[in-house]
Amino acid sequence: xxxxxILSPKKDAGNRFLLINDNxxxxxxxxxxxxxxxxxxxxxxxxxxxxxxxxxxKQSSLIDDYTHTLEGRETVRGVECxxxxxxxxxxxxxxxxAP
Numbered sequence: 001x002x003x004x005x006i007l008s009p010k011k012d013a014g015n016r017f018l019l020i021n022d023n024x025x026x027x028x029x030x031x032x033x034x035x036x037x038x039x040x041x042x043x044x045x046x047x048x049x050x051x052x053x054x055x056x057x058k059q060s061s062l063i064d065d066y067t068h069t070l071e072g073r074e075t076v077r078g079v080e081c082x083x084x085x086x087x088x089x090x091x092x093x094x095x096x097x098a099p
Contacts, residue, residue: 002057007076013029015028015029017057022039024036024037025037065092066087070083071083071085
């Protein structure tokens with residue numbers, strides 16, 4: 001199971017994506033609708049970006065594929081959050097890596 005929520009930019013904030021098994025849904029707050037994403041759309045562009053729907057909800061293992069470092073805490077939209085840096089391990093199947 002995977003979940004992703006867009007926080008910014010403001011025009012896209014609140015869009016949510018949920019993957020359970022092979023089923024993906026996209027909640028669009030402006031329409032107040034949930035749209036089922038078909039398996040054939042998983043490799044299509046995600047919200048007009050270079051990412052795909054599959055990139056967003058990829059079933060990689062955060063525990064096994066990354067080294068974790070707690071960098072501190074910060075407040076996001078009024079909620080105190082932990083800031084954790086994940087660095088992919090050498091053999092992890094990771095496509096996107098920050099420079």
